[in-house]
Amino acid sequence: MPSPEEFSCTCDTGLGWVFGCSRTGASHLRACRPCEDAYAIWSGSAGAQPCIAFAVADGHGDPRHDLSRTGSALAVEAAIGELVAFHRSYAEGNIPHQQFRASFKTDFPRLATRHWRELVGQDAERQILPSPRAPQAHRPTEQIFTRYGTTLLAALVVGDTILLAQIGDGDLLLVRPGGTIEFPLPRDPVFAGNETHSLSSADAHLLWRTATIDRGEGGILLGATDGISDSFAGSESEEFSVFVHSLADRIRTYGTEAVAAAMGGWLDRFSEIASGDDMTLVWACIRPEETLIKSQEPEPDTGASLRAGEGW
């Protein structure tokens, strides 16, 4: 049975809650390998403009990516750093409102990739590179970046907008209160045999997919590593969609805290009987935009907790 420490959460009372849970895969446990997934969640505000952000990364398990566990941790650090910086820049008026969405699409992939490569360079310098006198010898090679290979998913909720970015496999989707599932990001080309786009590719900044969507009536925004969707039947993620619908129902019926407490056990079970992979799920229960809330009677609770039967 999972203990309450097995998930993390953060919230902004106006925007919603974010929960995260990461579990070592059954096949990793059998092989005494660590979990190579990572996630980070963040909430805060700048210029009286609140935001919530999360990032999920899945380090590649192949032997050529032997430092991918560190790579995924650095990826979520880089993503949160860039999302927060982007938000701050917007809140402080450095990015005009009308260019906000376009700036994210054009700048975030490049900045997040560069930030990750800087962090990897620093880590490599500490961990693996020799320290000869010639400073250029410190520069990490492409092979070193490959060793840290990972995917990355990132999301930022601010004002009336939800910003999404992804490189590699995994799932970023939004379940609206009516039950509609939106997959806002275009699909990656199909790779065979466990291959995926990677943040470690030399052309990584070109391999990102981004999307901006209206926050509108809110919903549940999910970010998941591929270990979860790979555990469900159906070549076109049909059963994964069933799971997503059902998860949204559980949150509505039992409340987010109860679902968060049960999530570790559920993920362990899926990994044990299905994909065997590490599993990480971050979900944000996003409240409707303020203008929509005002039109509802009675006004929803904006307190610090969201319990069974309440909306998000």
Next chain:
Amino acid sequence: MYLRDNGGVFIEDAIPIPDGQVARKQLHFFWLADCSDSMRGKKIATLNQAIREALPEVQKAVAGYPQVDIRMRAIKFSNDASWLVGPDPVPLNEFFWPELETSGLTATAKALRLLAGELSIERMPRRGLPPVCILISDGFCTDPREEYDAAIAELGKIPWGIKAVRLAIAIGDESDYNAPELLKFTNQESVGLLRAHSPEELVAYIKWASVSASVASSRGRSRGASPGDDVSNVTLDSPPQMITSNTDLF
């Protein structure tokens, strides 16, 4: 159950696990068996027996990978190529190797075409494990050479054909079969062409190839795709050294 900070009790089991049919990762395994007339007698009898004996060994070897669901099929080829078991894949624990009988020529190219059709993106699971394909033959392909080369080229173009673990076992004396032709089918440099000179070696190679390839593919670790990366992402160790007995050659 555990206590909340406010003293309330929370019972985790009260929340049913979310719906959705779970499924293990599929590993598609293809046998391609030559049943031309030259395989008559000891060769086909050994092949039939060896594959039957290999099945429980594969099952035992992949028991350590319970997330893997091996599905097997078999293509036979002589004057033409057709399904011995298939086209619907059969779960490993239900797979039975029917007695294979011999006649006719060696339509290897047609067998490879049939295989390529099944390895297309549309016919394979989107996120499955690299397939395993084992070709066993004792002769020269009797289809036109261009047809054979075109079939090999097709396998080298489709993503699952590239990522599959492709092994070939040649049976008999080296002058009886076309080694360069069979070698074109393989994509494991460290293995090369497995040459079975005797029934004993054929049994050993069929077991080694099926078990090693299944285990290697079952590991299924993800990796970053590289442009122009047109090789299998599964690597096998070298095969065992055989000590040929001169008394029982094919």
